[in-house]
Amino acid sequence: MHKIAAVNDFVIKFANINGTGSASANNMFAKSIFRSGVPVTPKNIFPSNIQGLPTWYEVRVSEKGYLGRRGGVDFMVATNGQTMMQDFQEVLPGGYFLYDNSKPLAPKYKRDDIHLIGIPLTDICIQEYTDPRQRQLFKNIIYVGALSYLLNIEFEVFAELVQDQFKGKEKLITPNIHALELGYRYAKEYYAETCQLKIERRDLNQGKILVDGNTGTALGAIYAGATVAGWYPITPSTSVVDAFEKYCKRLRVDPANGMNNFAIVQAEDELAAMGMVLGASWNGARAFTATSGPGVSLMAEFLGLAYFAEIPGVLVDVQRTGPSTGMPTRTQQSDIMAAAYASHGDTKHVCLYPANPKECFDMSFNAFELTEYLQTPVIILSDLDLGMNDNMCDAFEWNDEIDYNRGKVLSTDELENLKERWGRYLDVDGEGIGYRTIPGTHPTKGSYFTRGSSHDEYAAYTESSEAYVRSMQRLEKKWDTAKTLVPKPNIRIENKQSKVGAIFFGTSTDAAHEAIDLMQQQNVSVNGLQIKAFPFTAEVEAFIAQHDTIFVIEQNRDGQMKTLLVNELQLDPARLTSVLNYDGMPITATYIVEQIEATINQNKVTPLQQADRG
Amino acid sequence: MSFIRPNIRHPQLAVNDLGYTRANYEGALSTLCAGCGHDSISAAILQSCFELSIEPHKVAKMSGIGCSSKTPAYFLGNSHGFNSVHGRMPSVATGANLANRDLVYIGVSGDGDTASIGMGQFAHVVRRNLNMVYIVMNNGCYGLTKGQDSATADRGSASKKGIPNPYSSIDLCETAIQLGAGFVARSFSGDKEQLIPLIKAAVSHRGFALIDVVSPCVTFNNTANSTKSYDHVREHMNATGTFDFVPLKEEITTEYEPGQTEEITLHDGSAVRLHKATESLDFSSRRSAMNEIEKHKEKGEVLTGLLYLNPQTPDTHELLGTTTTPLNQLDKDKLCPGSKTLDAINDSFR
Numbered sequence: 001m002h003k004i005a006a007v008n009d010f011v012i013k014f015a016n017i018n019g020t021g022s023a024s025a026n027n028m029f030a031k032s033i034f035r036s037g038v039p040v041t042p043k044n045i046f047p048s049n050i051q052g053l054p055t056w057y058e059v060r061v062s063e064k065g066y067l068g069r070r071g072g073v074d075f076m077v078a079t080n081g082q083t084m085m086q087d088f089q090e091v092l093p094g095g096y097f098l099y100d101n102s103k104p105l106a107p108k109y110k111r112d113d114i115h116l117i118g119i120p121l122t123d124i125c126i127q128e129y130t131d132p133r134q135r136q137l138f139k140n141i142i143y144v145g146a147l148s149y150l151l152n153i154e155f156e157v158f159a160e161l162v163q164d165q166f167k168g169k170e171k172l173i174t175p176n177i178h179a180l181e182l183g184y185r186y187a188k189e190y191y192a193e194t195c196q197l198k199i200e201r202r203d204l205n206q207g208k209i210l211v212d213g214n215t216g217t218a219l220g221a222i223y224a225g226a227t228v229a230g231w232y233p234i235t236p237s238t239s240v241v242d243a244f245e246k247y248c249k250r251l252r253v254d255p256a257n258g259m260n261n262f263a264i265v266q267a268e269d270e271l272a273a274m275g276m277v278l279g280a281s282w283n284g285a286r287a288f289t290a291t292s293g294p295g296v297s298l299m300a301e302f303l304g305l306a307y308f309a310e311i312p313g314v315l316v317d318v319q320r321t322g323p324s325t326g327m328p329t330r331t332q333q334s335d336i337m338a339a340a341y342a343s344h345g346d347t348k349h350v351c352l353y354p355a356n357p358k359e360c361f362d363m364s365f366n367a368f369e370l371t372e373y374l375q376t377p378v379i380i381l382s383d384l385d386l387g388m389n390d391n392m393c394d395a396f397e398w399n400d401e402i403d404y405n406r407g408k409v410l411s412t413d414e415l416e417n418l419k420e421r422w423g424r425y426l427d428v429d430g431e432g433i434g435y436r437t438i439p440g441t442h443p444t445k446g447s448y449f450t451r452g453s454s455h456d457e458y459a460a461y462t463e464s465s466e467a468y469v470r471s472m473q474r475l476e477k478k479w480d481t482a483k484t485l486v487p488k489p490n491i492r493i494e495n496k497q498s499k500v501g502a503i504f505f506g507t508s509t510d511a512a513h514e515a516i517d518l519m520q521q522q523n524v525s526v527n528g529l530q531i532k533a534f535p536f537t538a539e540v541e542a543f544i545a546q547h548d549t550i551f552v553i554e555q556n557r558d559g560q561m562k563t564l565l566v567n568e569l570q571l572d573p574a575r576l577t578s579v580l581n582y583d584g585m586p587i588t589a590t591y592i593v594e595q596i597e598a599t600i601n602q603n604k605v606t607p608l609q610q611a612d613r614g
Numbered sequence: 615m616s617f618i619r620p621n622i623r624h625p626q627l628a629v630n631d632l633g634y635t636r637a638n639y640e641g642a643l644s645t646l647c648a649g650c651g652h653d654s655i656s657a658a659i660l661q662s663c664f665e666l667s668i669e670p671h672k673v674a675k676m677s678g679i680g681c682s683s684k685t686p687a688y689f690l691g692n693s694h695g696f697n698s699v700h701g702r703m704p705s706v707a708t709g710a711n712l713a714n715r716d717l718v719y720i721g722v723s724g725d726g727d728t729a730s731i732g733m734g735q736f737a738h739v740v741r742r743n744l745n746m747v748y749i750v751m752n753n754g755c756y757g758l759t760k761g762q763d764s765a766t767a768d769r770g771s772a773s774k775k776g777i778p779n780p781y782s783s784i785d786l787c788e789t790a791i792q793l794g795a796g797f798v799a800r801s802f803s804g805d806k807e808q809l810i811p812l813i814k815a816a817v818s819h820r821g822f823a824l825i826d827v828v829s830p831c832v833t834f835n836n837t838a839n840s841t842k843s844y845d846h847v848r849e850h851m852n853a854t855g856t857f858d859f860v861p862l863k864e865e866i867t868t869e870y871e872p873g874q875t876e877e878i879t880l881h882d883g884s885a886v887r888l889h890k891a892t893e894s895l896d897f898s899s900r901r902s903a904m905n906e907i908e909k910h911k912e913k914g915e916v917l918t919g920l921l922y923l924n925p926q927t928p929d930t931h932e933l934l935g936t937t938t939t940p941l942n943q944l945d946k947d948k949l950c951p952g953s954k955t956l957d958a959i960n961d962s963f964r
Contacts, residue, residue: 209963225949227941259937268738272705279709284942439694451697
């Protein structure tokens with residue numbers, strides 16, 4: 001019978017029950033591969049539930065360094081009776097199915113194209129442990145031990161991981177290592193030559209880290225000097241604030257007096273969370289909130305106020321599957337329009353689209369710099385896939401020489417020495433950005449009234465049409481300034497002559513790059529551009545102009561980024577073809593290739609053949 | 615209403631400890647209706663800040679939307695003001711206070727802004743015990759949209775439209791007491807003698823201080839059948855007693871009969887001295903306050919004055935353990951952990 005054989009290139013999936021302690025065991029498994037020097041991408045596919053419902057953990061191992069989801073399962077670890085049949089069917093022909101054979105597999109589990117690996121997890125646990133909770137928890141560790149043998153992962157790597165994980169709880173180290181050994185020994189005894197999927201040690205992860213994007217965002221906020229966070233719990237953004245709090249407690253408590261150099265308030269709702277951010281930013285602190293789509297809807301009114309009254313504020317939107325409550329624990333890139341144009345009237349907001357935790361860190365810092373310089377909200381659009389899953393990326397970097405740029409803020413001395421009449425909304429430098437003042441700065445100069453109603457250059461209420469139009473035009477000028485300050489796209493030119501381009505952003509990026517590689521292997525050259533920010537910079541416009549056929553790859557139904565491009569750059573919609581994935585699961589490279597090739601064939605586009613390349 | 619305020623001031627205008635005259639605390643001209651109760655409250659705020667010798671730039675004026683929320687433009691022109699969105703002033707004030715705990719935060723709101731659209735934010739800013747003065751200019755109706763009943767309109771009260779309000783009213787003082795506010799008072803825009811010391815005490819109180827000020831709407835709700843008209847409130851007002859605010863520096867000299875007078879020291883060392891009209895009210899008891907308010911309501915009266923005071927409640931910053939330096943004054947050295955620490959953090963992700 002055919003056996004899938006591969007070294008450092010396969011997908012293994014764990015089918016578990018939520019709340020049974022499988023998450024830490026599965027994390028340990030993914031980290032063992034990372035520590036073996038082999039690139040790895042784990043993805044949690046979890047329910048909106050605390051205990052009892054099915055949950056999966058899908059791990060892609062890719063020596064080539066492809067970090068997007070691959071799809072297909074070479075090895076299934078099935079521990080959940082509720083989904084066992086579905087899990088059984090999902091294994092690719094020639095693949096492996098590890099299950100608990102304490103009870104024999106029911107006759108309906110019939111496939112002659114996959115390899116069964118029965119490990120009596122329950123029996124071993126009943127024999128070894130008396131405490132029911134331990135029986136449950138160690139089941140997970142035992143299958144990880146078995147995988148260590150089956151996939152040839154160095155046992156010492158696990159031993160080290162256990163020691164790291166239980167630092168401070170040394171009592172737990174020996175029993176965990178024992179449980180790993182139980183699985184290892186059983187597999188060695190009964191399945192010595194069964195599995196042809198192997199991990200071989202490499203050294204491909206130098207300078208890399210394995211971390212979730214929300215932690216990256218939180219650390220970026222810490223390094224940016226954010227002191228105030230107002231927030232309301234919502235999946236998948238909660239861990240942004242959790243991580244912010246965790247690192248604040250570690251790094252921001254004054255050692256002299258034990259007091260906090262930060263303030264985190266759990267608000268009564270997302271409206272209040274955004275209100276707190278604006279109040280704090282208006283008052284000169286760096287402040288942020290984190291939410292998901294439903295929160296963005298609620299924050300819309302405040303975003304409009306911040307746009308019009310020109311108040312900084314950072315909003316982290318960790319997107320999930322909409323509309324409405326949607327699928328709260330599944331991923332999507334579907335708040336693109338809601339964020340870009342949040343609020344009534346003519347509004348538009350600066351958005352950043354990180355693709356990995358390193359970009360979360362960098363863009364989080366950048367968001368605070370931009371929001372204060374531009375005096376307008378900045379929205380970071382991450383998503384569940386990036387925010388909550390461990391993603392491999394370059395290590396976070398910080399340059400100690402960099403000073404914060406707090407933007408156009410008048411100091412006490414500057415106010416004292418003002419030569420001309422100051423106006424909060426006067427465009428002094430021609431960038432469309434006025435000089436603001438922080439309350440309490442000067443006894444007699446620089447006070448003004450902040451309002452969302454129409455105001456003139458001196459912040460006075462006005463119903464003058466001329467003054468209103470002047471202010472709207474100045475905001476438009478500020479928007480043009482933003483175009484020169486936001487991060488530029490990453491452009492990848494496969495072939496200068498190719499007239500086919502692909503545009504992508506955020507978590508579609510890894511899969512898109514892999515798809516470009518796959519197409520290149522078939523001698524189809526597609527150039528790529530990763531959008532990093534809205535408003536679109538000149539480079540985006542130029543890239544589109546240079547290509548006859550443009551694919552816009554995104555994870556929503558309506559092609560929201562395409563709409564934004566068409567609208568903002570005044571493009572002919574027919575020039576852009578959408579590649580859309582919106583089932584809540586992260587997009588795969590093979591899906592992108594299929595979609596692009598289907599369009600190319602259908603339209604009889606002749607992409608540049610690569611016969612003479614190189 | 616529009617006219618020009620003369621720029622001339624009496625040469626011997628009184629000055630306060632900072633050397634400022636009242637003029638230093640004035641704002642722009644009011645655009646509210648002539649006779650609006652709100653303008654009297656603005657004047658009382660102005661007078662209180664002047665007498666307390668607060669530096670105007672150390673005050674932040676916060677408001678939502680509505681007639682009342684416009685008023686911060688009409689007092690303390692040397693203070694920053696923030697006219698936010700409808701019903702959301704409490705969250706903006708919370709953020710502002712988190713960023714700089716050293717300013718005085720005076721929030722001005724209306725009954726619509728607080729008791730309807732902003733009820734949730736009001737409840738939670740009380741729970742957080744944010745250090746601020748929260749003044750409700752309460753006229754029982756929506757003035758800017760021409761007189762609809764608000765959630766504080768008494769059942770049966772009729773505004774200019776003449777239709778008695780069929781719904782229960784929300785008593786913001788009782789709500790605030792129930793939710794844990796440390797300073798709760800009710801007053802009347804037409805009673806400056808009572809309102810000014812209340813505002814001064816509220817500013818000195820650390821933590822959340824609510825003053826619900828009945829402030830008649832002359833245009834839409836000053837009718838014979840309204841319980842928030844000037845006449846009705848004057849006739850049915852019953853004060854908990856007279857009330858003095860004693861600043862820290864002033865020596866207390868007058869002697870009062872024990873039992874009828876209570877003196878409560880505030881966190882900053884100043885004190886409130888109460889000459890109680892009724893023995894039954896215990897200002898330090900929430901239950902007593904609720905009882906008294908309800909007792910007067912049963913008689914169709916409005917109980918004004920200080921209703922409840924607990925000067926010892928920890929404010930938001932104490933609850934959070936925030937450093938005493940305003941967060942907006944911490945620099946990069948204090949806030950940024952630096953590259954070496956980041957290297958160690960990176961290692962924890964390997």
